[in-house]
Amino acid sequence: MLITVSPNESEPAGPPRALYPSPFKPGWSLGRPNDAALQMRILKDALGLIHYPTEPGTIITREY
Amino acid sequence: MEISRSCIPYTPLKRDLKECRIALVSTSGAYAEGMQPFSDNDLTYRLIPSDTPAKNIRFVPGHFDTAPGAEDPNVMFPLDRLRELLASGEIGKLADEYIAMGLTTELRKLKEVVSWEIAEKLTKYRPDVVVLTGG
Numbered sequence: 424m425l426i427t428v429s430p431n432e433s434e435p436a437g438p439p440r441a442l443y444p445s446p447f448k449p450g451w452s453l454g455r456p457n458d459a460a461l462q463m464r465i466l467k468d469a470l471g472l473i474h475y476p477t478e479p480g481t482i483i484t485r486e487y
Numbered sequence: 488m489e490i491s492r493s494c495i496p497y498t499p500l501k502r503d504l505k506e507c508r509i510a511l512v513s514t515s516g517a518y519a520e521g522m523q524p525f526s527d528n529d530l531t532y533r534l535i536p537s538d539t540p541a542k543n544i545r546f547v548p549g550h551f552d553t554a555p556g557a558e559d560p561n562v563m564f565p566l567d568r569l570r571e572l573l574a575s576g577e578i579g580k581l582a583d584e585y586i587a588m589g590l591t592t593e594l595r596k597l598k599e600v601v602s603w604e605i606a607e608k609l610t611k612y613r614p615d616v617v618v619l620t621g622g
Contacts (some may be wrong), residue, residue, distance in 0.1 A: 425619040427500035438619070441495040449551035452515075457557035459568070466568050466618070470504055473616060479497035483501075 426469050430482045441482040442469040452485040454487065461487060501616055509572075510582035510614035511537075512605065515556070515563035515622045516547045517587040525589030530601050534584040534608070541566045550590050551622045563620055582612035 425441040427433040428448050433441060444465045447454060453460040468485055477483060500507070516525050518533045520543040526532070527549070535544070546553040550552035555562045564587065572578045586605055591597055609617060 424616055427621060429621065439495050450553055451555035451562040451622055452509065452622060453568070456555045456562055457528060459561070459571075460570050462561050466565055466572070467577075469618065470509075470572075470616065473500050473504065474602050475494055479495040481589040 424469050424473060425482075426452055426465065427482065430484070434480075436484060437480045438482070439479045440472045440475070440477075443478055443482050443484045444468070447487070449465055449478050495547075500615065502614070504578055505576055507563070507615035508582060508613060509569060509578050510609055510612050510617045511566075511569065511585040511620070512609070512617055513564050513585070513587045513620040514590065515587065515620060516550070516589045517544050517556075517560065518547075519543050519566040520545060522593040528591050528593065530587035530591050530596060531591060532586050532588045532601070532605060535564075535587055536584055537566070537581045538567060540562070547589060550618045553622075563622055565618075565620070569618075579615075582609075582614050584608075584612065 425438040427441055427443055430443040453465050518524055520537050521534050522533050525547045541560045544564050546556040561567050573581055
């Protein structure tokens, strides 16, 4: 389960399940420092894709 | 270099997350206090115990802004968040160790050698789910 903030670079690797938490960038890919609720939301959304009926290799974008 | 020319390695997961063992693999350059920091273009990796306090995690600056990670390592290496999920019963177990890598441009060696070493290490922990994070 990939959490990527560089979706264009990640896509050629063909990740089986992937989340792009927009608008975060390298250095803070799971959200803002000391914002545990936001980080947890992103992590849970990523883990939730485990059973999500999407085509493997698709990077799901969610806005935060 | 195109990294993947083969099928996407998708395996359906039949278990509920609360029955799953979770492992973490990160290319954020995370290392624990007392470990050797990553150097430039480094193909090595660090095994970080999953009970490591988040405040003991460091990142090597240079390739992206590591100030957010210095303030709160969970923004790239979510140790506390995974422990909270475990405590709440939303996941079953955590792997004993997590794996962190630095940044490298030696993609061929990464793909043909190092990734297999990491996969072998991961297999030992028997995770059901591996969370992959970058920087």
